[in-house]
Amino acid sequence: MPTTVWPAIRSHVVRVTALDNCGAPVIGPKSQNVSNGHISLKLSPQYEDGEETAPKNAGGKILFVDKAQDELKYFNVELVFSRVEPELFGAMTGQPLVLNSDGEPVGFRIGQSVDANVAIETWTDVPGTVCGPDGKVYGYFLVxxxxGGRLGDFSFENALANFTITARTEMNSPWGAGPYNVVLNAPVAPATEKVPGPLLTPIAADQHIHGEPTPVIYPSPTAGAVALPSP
Incomplete structure (x- = not known):
């Protein structure tokens, strides 16, 4: 089978899913938030350089050079938003929400650091490609x-205030195939057509990022946090 090569441009939405302290999706009424209010999503891999050994003889000549393999430690992730999204900010930073008189989330407060846990997905366009037998294709990316989500610097001036949240990835994710239908799965008899389903291969313990093309369209933005039902 030929390898699929595909470009990615833009980012339509981000979906933030609340995780428990062990990294598993939280099943509940306020567990996911889909937003199109982000400006950028940046991923920066961080490596630990392998130790290098280069002993010299008495004449100052290097006897041999041996360098251990570099290792990926984690990714730093930076999300920039163009507006205040209280429940999304709260999920990513673990900070408390501000409620109005009707009990609706309208703001946030920043206090001591809290170790919040979330998963993030985004969908991009795949330019320069034609629709295949399964329809239009999107780029799907999963963290x-x-x-350790934390709010970065922001200022109020004669310009739009941007809000930056940074965090880092963690190994040993129990995400598995995930709780969402994001790719096409094989048909289930007696049906003959492929159906949207979870990832075909579960996320492994040492994997920080997942990316692939998919004809399953991205979800619509939500009005704040919504439920993640049981599988």
Whole structure:
């Protein structure tokens, strides 16, 4: 089978899913938030350089050079938003919400650091490609476990205030195939057509990022946090 090569441009939405302290999706009424209010999503891999050994003889000549393999430690993730999204900010940073007189989330407060846990997904366009037998294709990217979300610098001036949240990925994610239908799965008899389903291969313990093309369209933005039902 030929390898699928695909470009990615833009980012339509981000979906933030609340995780428990072990990194598993939280099943509940306020567990996911889909937003199109982000400006950018940046992923920066962080590596630990392998130790290098280069002993010299008495004449100052290097006897041999041996360098251990570099290792990926984690990714730093930076999300920039163009507006205040209280429940999304709260999920990513673990900070408390501000409620109005009707009990609706309208703001947030920043206090001591809290170790919040979330997963993030985004969908991009795939330019320069034609629709295949399964329809239009999107780029799907998943960060299955993010920790340590914190709010960055922001200012109020004669310009739009941007809000930046940074976090880092964590290994040993129990995301598995995930709780969402994001790719096409094989048909189930007696049906003959493929159906939307979870990832075909579960996320492994040492994997921080997942990306692939999919004809399953991205979800619509939600009005704040909504339920993640049981599978």
């Amino acid at each position: 299955p476990w993010l920790k």
